[in-house]
Amino acid sequence: MQLDKLCINTKKRSPWEAIDLGCKLAINWFKPLFLLYAIPFYITASIVSILCYWLIPEYFWVSFIGMWFLKPIFDRAPLYFASRALFSEYLSVKTVLSNLVKINRFDAIKWITWRRLSPTRCFDLPITVLEGLTGSDRSKRLSIMHVRGSGEAIMLSLICFLSEILLAGGLDALISLLLPESLYDKYSILTSDIAGGHFNFFILSYFFLAPLVSPFFVCSGFMIYINRRVQLEAWDIDIQFQKMAKKDKYRSTGNLSLTLASLLLGCALFSSSTPTLAEPDSFDIHLSVEEFSEIELEDEVVVEDLSSKRQIYQQAIIEIYESPDFRQTKEVTKWRWKQSSQNSDSWSDGLLQKIRDFFQKLFESSPKVDIGEAPDLNIIAVLVKYLLIGALITAVVYLLNRYKENFAFLTRHIQWKRKFRAQQPKPEILFGLDVTKENLPEDIPQEVLALYDQNKPRQAVSLLYRACLTKLMHQKGFHFYESQTEGECLQTVTRSGNQKESDYLKKITQLWQSVAYGHTLPNRSPIEELCLSWQGVFPNEN
Amino acid sequence: MELETAFNLINTIKNRLNSVLLGQETVVDEVLIALLSNGHILIEGVPGLGKTLLVSALANAFDGDFKRIQFTPDLMPSDITGHVMFDTESNKFRLRSGPVFTNLLLADEINRAPAKTQAALLEVMQERQVTIEGQSKPLSKPFMVLATQNPIDQEGTYPLPEAELDRFLMKIFIDYPSFDHELMLAKTLTTGSVTDQQQKQSNDVINKEDLLKLQQLASEITIDDQVVDYAVKLVRITRESAAIQRGAGPRASLALLRTARARALINGGSFVTPDDVKQMAFPVVRHRIQIAAEMEIDGLTNDQVLMQVFNQVEAPRV
Numbered sequence: 001m002q003l004d005k006l007c008i009n010t011k012k013r014s015p016w017e018a019i020d021l022g023c024k025l026a027i028n029w030f031k032p033l034f035l036l037y038a039i040p041f042y043i044t045a046s047i048v049s050i051l052c053y054w055l056i057p058e059y060f061w062v063s064f065i066g067m068w069f070l071k072p073i074f075d076r077a078p079l080y081f082a083s084r085a086l087f088s089e090y091l092s093v094k095t096v097l098s099n100l101v102k103i104n105r106f107d108a109i110k111w112i113t114w115r116r117l118s119p120t121r122c123f124d125l126p127i128t129v130l131e132g133l134t135g136s137d138r139s140k141r142l143s144i145m146h147v148r149g150s151g152e153a154i155m156l157s158l159i160c161f162l163s164e165i166l167l168a169g170g171l172d173a174l175i176s177l178l179l180p181e182s183l184y185d186k187y188s189i190l191t192s193d194i195a196g197g198h199f200n201f202f203i204l205s206y207f208f209l210a211p212l213v214s215p216f217f218v219c220s221g222f223m224i225y226i227n228r229r230v231q232l233e234a235w236d237i238d239i240q241f242q243k244m245a246k247k248d249k250y251r252s253t254g255n256l257s258l259t260l261a262s263l264l265l266g267c268a269l270f271s272s273s274t275p276t277l278a279e280p281d282s283f284d285i286h287l288s289v290e291e292f293s294e295i296e297l298e299d300e301v302v303v304e305d306l307s308s309k310r311q312i313y314q315q316a317i318i319e320i321y322e323s324p325d326f327r328q329t330k331e332v333t334k335w336r337w338k339q340s341s342q343n344s345d346s347w348s349d350g351l352l353q354k355i356r357d358f359f360q361k362l363f364e365s366s367p368k369v370d371i372g373e374a375p376d377l378n379i380i381a382v383l384v385k386y387l388l389i390g391a392l393i394t395a396v397v398y399l400l401n402r403y404k405e406n407f408a409f410l411t412r413h414i415q416w417k418r419k420f421r422a423q424q425p426k427p428e429i430l431f432g433l434d435v436t437k438e439n440l441p442e443d444i445p446q447e448v449l450a451l452y453d454q455n456k457p458r459q460a461v462s463l464l465y466r467a468c469l470t471k472l473m474h475q476k477g478f479h480f481y482e483s484q485t486e487g488e489c490l491q492t493v494t495r496s497g498n499q500k501e502s503d504y505l506k507k508i509t510q511l512w513q514s515v516a517y518g519h520t521l522p523n524r525s526p527i528e529e530l531c532l533s534w535q536g537v538f539p540n541e542n
Numbered sequence: 543m544e545l546e547t548a549f550n551l552i553n554t555i556k557n558r559l560n561s562v563l564l565g566q567e568t569v570v571d572e573v574l575i576a577l578l579s580n581g582h583i584l585i586e587g588v589p590g591l592g593k594t595l596l597v598s599a600l601a602n603a604f605d606g607d608f609k610r611i612q613f614t615p616d617l618m619p620s621d622i623t624g625h626v627m628f629d630t631e632s633n634k635f636r637l638r639s640g641p642v643f644t645n646l647l648l649a650d651e652i653n654r655a656p657a658k659t660q661a662a663l664l665e666v667m668q669e670r671q672v673t674i675e676g677q678s679k680p681l682s683k684p685f686m687v688l689a690t691q692n693p694i695d696q697e698g699t700y701p702l703p704e705a706e707l708d709r710f711l712m713k714i715f716i717d718y719p720s721f722d723h724e725l726m727l728a729k730t731l732t733t734g735s736v737t738d739q740q741q742k743q744s745n746d747v748i749n750k751e752d753l754l755k756l757q758q759l760a761s762e763i764t765i766d767d768q769v770v771d772y773a774v775k776l777v778r779i780t781r782e783s784a785a786i787q788r789g790a791g792p793r794a795s796l797a798l799l800r801t802a803r804a805r806a807l808i809n810g811g812s813f814v815t816p817d818d819v820k821q822m823a824f825p826v827v828r829h830r831i832q833i834a835a836e837m838e839i840d841g842l843t844n845d846q847v848l849m850q851v852f853n854q855v856e857a858p859r860v
Binding site: 008009011020021024025027028054088261481482483484485486487488504513514516518519 | 765815834857
């Protein structure tokens with residue numbers, strides 16, 4: 001399962017949003033979904049109708065009941081297509097139909113008999129069809145999946161059923177109203193002359209129109225299922241980490257760190273979830289879409305395969321935990337609260353001792369009221385005390401937030417943040433230019449002027465611009481992206497509020513653009529001026 | 543025409559328009575870019591922001607002809623293009639030219655007319671000619687359609703078909719002015735005037751010949767191969783991204799380069815930079831794409847999706 005190929009935006013959605021998304025996808029893929037449902041459905045419906053009409057014309061409604069029970073069989077092919085299309089793999093209708101028997105082999109009898117009455121069929125079908133679960137594994141999986149979304153799945157089933165009935169009734173009524181009188185006799189063959197009256201024609205209308213609703217039913221149910229898996233398995237976080245890993249291609253150790261970070265986060269996520277969500281079974285069950293073609297395996301084989309996979313995964317996790325990356329030791333020196341079980345009165349001297357004494361005196365010196373044997377008043381007094389403390393803390397937090405600009409330590413924090421950013425690894429190549437410090441000459445202004453004097457003005461300006469960006473990134477802590485144009489880089493620097501740097505970059509950018517895009521040869525004087533100002537803007541180097 | 547003269551002339555028009563439409567400098571710039579690029583423009587904004595005022599102000603600053611069509615549900619194609627009628631006095635068929643035979647055409651509330659009427663503009667906008675009774679008649683030069691539409695109050699409106707949207711060089715948004723500008727506007731229009739209409743400034747700033755020269759000059763602005771490459775990449779990525787269901791066609795690439803050239807000119811530049819291209823990519827591409835279903839459900843606008851997509855394209859560096 002390649003999550004990066006998902007054609008939807010993975011994020012936490014409510015089940016109704018998932019249904020909405022399912023409807024949109026059904027509209028997008030309507031033609032293949034409709035054909036995949038309609039072709040086998042129409043063929044079967046024709047056969048069943050003819051047989052009923054021929055054998056038991058008085059009980060033509062039996063065909064309706066029969067087709068209604070068979071509907072889960074027809075849902076599987078559109079579901080198969082949708083599960084592949086979701087991962088940007090668009091199968092042809094012919095390919096899916098050729099696998100129709102394989103798709104329907106697994107648990108088909110159960111689905112057209114007692115499970116047919118399940119109101120959450122659209123939600124449960126992917127668990128059978130895509131994950132290939134049966135027996136107790138299926139039950140466990142269902143109990144996890146049904147924590148959210150099952151109510152909406154029931155509503156969806158109801159809405160789709162009513163839509164089918166309304167559409168069929170509407171078509172029946174439309175034809176009855178618009179049929180010319182001369183043809184009415186022929187029409188009556190299907191209605192009043194045959195037992196069942198209008199109901200027979202209604203059944204045919206139902207057969208004709210049911211495939212129109214089915215793509216929405218299947219896709220919406222499938223999206224509730226996918227939404228639930230996104231919630232349980234944090235696909236959105238996984239995808240974000242994958243994107244981050246791709247972006248940080250210049251970091252030499254970045255990939256390993258990110259992988260470990262994602263593993264850690266993933267483990268933390270599952271370990272901190274409720275037991276229902278974090279059951280090992282639910283985590284390990286990943287028969288997913290790629291393995292869907294193997295659903296012809298017998299139930300026992302599937303369970304054994306899962307168990308072996310689970311062991312492999314658990315072994316892999318243990319190995320990762322045992323690696324040196326999870327066994328790092330470091331010394332940290334900082335103030336921290338001692339355990340209350342230890343000697344709580346042995347607080348160290350200094351500021352903490354003074355604060356503690358202050359609060360102790362404050363509460364001890366407060367007048368004690370003899371409240372006798374009124375325990376309720378004691379409780380109220382304690383509550384009032386804590387309310388007052390809470391109000392005091394809230395007021396302090398509010399004031400700190402209100403006047404945060406006035407506090408010097410916050411300024412220091414901002415400086416620390418900038419320093420931290422500056423310490424982050426910088427890309428070596430940006431905009432196609434080499435922006436490593438190592439590849440810059442020792443004395444940039446001298447080198448620029450030398451290049452100009454060698455009749456290489458373009459290389460001179462290029463070096464100056466490249467060096468300026470490099471210094472801004474490595475020395476001043478700015479971050480530029482590959483998609484940023486020169487103007488956007490300039491905006492980034494201007495927004496930082498440093499007038500000197502932004503003015504300097506503006507001049508260089510103008511010069512660079514006129515050379516690079518305007519194909520003009522620069523004079524020596526502006527280059528000289530920029531070279532002279534270089535030391536003033538980047539004073540610590542060269 | 544010299545670059546400096548052109549820049550001064552453009553600045554004069556800009557100042558005139560900005561004095562009429564307060565606080566909408568970006569919109570004014572974009573309208574001028576469309577004018578210099580010899581393209582048509584679709585202006586979208588809620589009622590009362592001065593869309594029609596902007597167009598009439600542009601017409602006032604220009605000595606060419608200006609006509610306005612109020613699109614209504616019962617408007618017919620012949621009401622736009624004209625038709626042939628039988629003159630009983632002369633016993634001859636006579637061509638009655640429609641309002642499209644002008645220099646500046648304001649198509650007000652264009653989405654209020656049905657599709658067949660909107661389609662009458664297809665040939666007008668692309669070929670700049672009108673075919674009536676099998677005879678093609680060219681429109682006068684310069685010719686520009688400025689269409690307006692209202693994003694709210696969609697009842698009884700007809701969305702523009704893709705083919706017609708593609709013929710608009712740019713789609714721009716007009717937003718509410720800032721407090722200061724609205725304050726100034728309120729003071730100006732309510733002092734010594736009994737209507738909300740601004741006083742018409744009689745003197746023309748530019749004539750047809752000058753405008754044609756400016757358009758010619760804009761088309762000759764230098765553009766580096768890498769910048770062309772960047773523009774095409776920006777358009778092409780809209781067809782490759784999964785976030786966009788229907789990307790922009792090659793006409794968008796042409797439009798992007800034309801508008802980037804015009805933007806460089808109105809900024810006084812003699813060459814196009816990647817910034818010009820990226821800035822113009824939004825108004826040029828936003829109406830030519832259809833974002834994917836999930837993006838729509840997530841409430842993302844075309845511009846937000848485009849921002850994400852464009853950020854995947856590396857800016858050119860020599």
